[in-house]
Amino acid sequence: MTNETGRGAMAETLIKVEDVSHVFPAPDGGGEVIALEGIDIEIGRGEMVSLIGPSGCGKSTLLNVIGGMIAPSQGAALIGGARVRGPRPKEVAYIFQESALLPWATILDNIKVSLEFQKAPRATRDQVAREALKAVGLDAFATSYPHQLSGGMKQRAALARALSLRTDVLLMDEPFAALDEQTRMIFSEDLSRLLANERKTILLVTHSLAEAVFLSDRIFVFTSRPGRIKAVLEVDEPHPRSPAFMTSPKFNDLRNRLYELLRDEVLAAIGKDRQGLA
Amino acid sequence: MSAASAAGQALTARLTPAQRRASALVKLSALALLLIVWHFVTVTEIVSPFFLPKPADVLRNFIRIVGSGQAWPDLKVTLFEFAIAGPIALVAGGLVGFLVSLTRYGARVFEPIISSVYAIPIIIFYPISVMALGIGPESKIAHGALFGFFPICLNTIQGFSRVDPLLIRLAHSTGASQRQLFWRIMLPAAAPTILSGVRLGLMLCFLAIIGGETIASIEGIGHRVVWYAEGMQTGNMFAYIVFVVLVAVIMNAALSLLEFRKGRS
Ligand SMILES: Nc1ncnc2c1ncn2[C@@H]1O[C@H](COP(=O)(O)OP(=O)(O)O)[C@@H](O)[C@H]1O
Numbered sequence: 001m002t003n004e005t006g007r008g009a010m011a012e013t014l015i016k017v018e019d020v021s022h023v024f025p026a027p028d029g030g031g032e033v034i035a036l037e038g039i040d041i042e043i044g045r046g047e048m049v050s051l052i053g054p055s056g057c058g059k060s061t062l063l064n065v066i067g068g069m070i071a072p073s074q075g076a077a078l079i080g081g082a083r084v085r086g087p088r089p090k091e092v093a094y095i096f097q098e099s100a101l102l103p104w105a106t107i108l109d110n111i112k113v114s115l116e117f118q119k120a121p122r123a124t125r126d127q128v129a130r131e132a133l134k135a136v137g138l139d140a141f142a143t144s145y146p147h148q149l150s151g152g153m154k155q156r157a158a159l160a161r162a163l164s165l166r167t168d169v170l171l172m173d174e175p176f177a178a179l180d181e182q183t184r185m186i187f188s189e190d191l192s193r194l195l196a197n198e199r200k201t202i203l204l205v206t207h208s209l210a211e212a213v214f215l216s217d218r219i220f221v222f223t224s225r226p227g228r229i230k231a232v233l234e235v236d237e238p239h240p241r242s243p244a245f246m247t248s249p250k251f252n253d254l255r256n257r258l259y260e261l262l263r264d265e266v267l268a269a270i271g272k273d274r275q276g277l278a
Numbered sequence: 279m280s281a282a283s284a285a286g287q288a289l290t291a292r293l294t295p296a297q298r299r300a301s302a303l304v305k306l307s308a309l310a311l312l313l314i315v316w317h318f319v320t321v322t323e324i325v326s327p328f329f330l331p332k333p334a335d336v337l338r339n340f341i342r343i344v345g346s347g348q349a350w351p352d353l354k355v356t357l358f359e360f361a362i363a364g365p366i367a368l369v370a371g372g373l374v375g376f377l378v379s380l381t382r383y384g385a386r387v388f389e390p391i392i393s394s395v396y397a398i399p400i401i402i403f404y405p406i407s408v409m410a411l412g413i414g415p416e417s418k419i420a421h422g423a424l425f426g427f428f429p430i431c432l433n434t435i436q437g438f439s440r441v442d443p444l445l446i447r448l449a450h451s452t453g454a455s456q457r458q459l460f461w462r463i464m465l466p467a468a469a470p471t472i473l474s475g476v477r478l479g480l481m482l483c484f485l486a487i488i489g490g491e492t493i494a495s496i497e498g499i500g501h502r503v504v505w506y507a508e509g510m511q512t513g514n515m516f517a518y519i520v521f522v523v524l525v526a527v528i529m530n531a532a533l534s535l536l537e538f539r540k541g542r543s
């Protein structure tokens with residue numbers, strides 16, 4: 001076992017996406033929407049990967065294929081060599097754009113319900129839930145209800161819930177999108193620190209170039225729909241990353257390259273929508 | 279309807295204690311004003327005491343029918359009818375509502391049909407109940423259950439079909455079974471909407487039973503009002519009207535306890 005940074009160094013492959021394409025029926029009945037086309041990727045255990053691309057290019061769809069929530073029209077996702085055929089609660093945890101907390105339950109109970117669904121041993125649920133809350137700095141809010149928490153705190157609670165499930169894989173679908181700029185900066189720093197110790201394999205969908213560069217080992221840039229992988233950027237920087245990294249020339253350089261790659265695709269996506277309108 | 283009751287709930291929930299005291303004061307003053315005007319028009323005989331007896335006389339009659347136990351047999355009949363009709367409305371409305379909500383298609387097709395029933399006066403079906411079931415309790419039970427069914431069924435459909443899909447996705451991703459999904463997610467999420475439908479439905483059921491008793495019956499508190507009216511005994515009639523109003527108010531207060539607690543929601 002190497003116990004250095006762990007992340008970045010391509011260890012064993014944990015997640016494999018093999019030639020995945022997915023087609024949705026169009027919302028108005030006729031025709032279909034090609035969401036993904038020929039996606040082939042491999043993600044190493046402990047790697048932190050971002051997916052970035054124009055809206056509607058299929059990022060969430062890919063996450064859902066890996067999480068077993070969508071069966072792809074073609075190809076397959078594998079986790080640890082086994083083909084994904086449905087939800088994998090012991091291996092994969094989700095964080096969504098919204099916290100998805102049950103409004104009628106306390107924060108602690110919210111976590112315990114997910115542990116119950118996951119069939120975690122009853123005797124340990126309370127302790128596991130409390131530890132997870134402590135890890136995200138919410139231990140004082142265990143008995144609060146979601147509506148008593150700010151948006152940032154709710155997302156922390158969702159993170160605590162995901163961590164408590166002790167899965168190898170964490171799928172994050174725009175987890176910061178509903179937060180304000182300051183909150184999301186602090187959140188991503190905390191996340192970087194937290195995950196440096198956890199050694200989880202993470203897929204993060206984000207629209208923020210800075211977040212992608214700050215958090216990722218690799219960044220997958222998608223084309224506009226149908227989503228294909230246009231480029232892969234590596235960020236060679238150990239975790240946890242300090243705020244100073246964010247002002248370094250290396251950071252700016254990567255961010256600019258990412259911007260160039262994305263610009264054309266976003267314009268293409270907007271163009272397609274305009275055509276659709278005309 | 280459920281939206282309206284939710285709005286009403288939000289309105290009262292936002293009242294401070296001082297505002298709530300003020301609101302109670304306004305209600306009491308209105309009641310006092312009504313009594314004063316009533317007393318004034320009867321004492322001065324602007325309105326003939328035959329049509330409208332004095333408040334004091336009504337009160338005396340009221341105390342007599344309640345104190346002597348004269349009203350109990352009628353009340354027992356009405357409550358018996360409600361005790362059968364209410365659960366029928368509850369079970370049928372809840373069950374049909376749940377089944378319809380199971381598929382998006384069902385909800386889309388049946389919700390408008392069931393909603394449109396609000397546009398027709400269900401009371402016109404009462405004669406059919408009487409014809410089929412006679413003027414005894416059976417026709418009131420059928421009528422009350424029919425009235426109560428619709429709000430319960432509609433709110434059950436709405437409650438279940440508007441559960442945040444993200445909560446359902448999260449439950450699936452964490453491995454929830456169908457049973458867990460229902461008991462831990464769907465039911466608690468739908469509960470506030472269902473409960474306000476149940477409250478409204480049971481109240482309508484109770485009122486429909488009393489209404490049925492006034493139209494065609496041989497017993498029950500609604501019937502007794504009409505019986506005294508037909509016997510030209512306005513003193514007793516008004517005493518029974520006050521009694522019916524009081525029973526309805528108590529019933530409404532009891533059913534309010536069903537409303538979802540704020541703060542937990
Ligand atoms: N359940 C669905 N039914 C039909 N079309 C869908 C569905 N989910 C997503 N789509 C379509 O597939 C495309 C990709 O969606 P998504 O993966 O959510 O994109 P992203 O997350 O990159 O914004 C979009 O055009 C979207 O409209």
Ligand SMILES: [Mg+2]
Pocket residue numbers: 059060061173
């Ligand atoms: Mg998305």
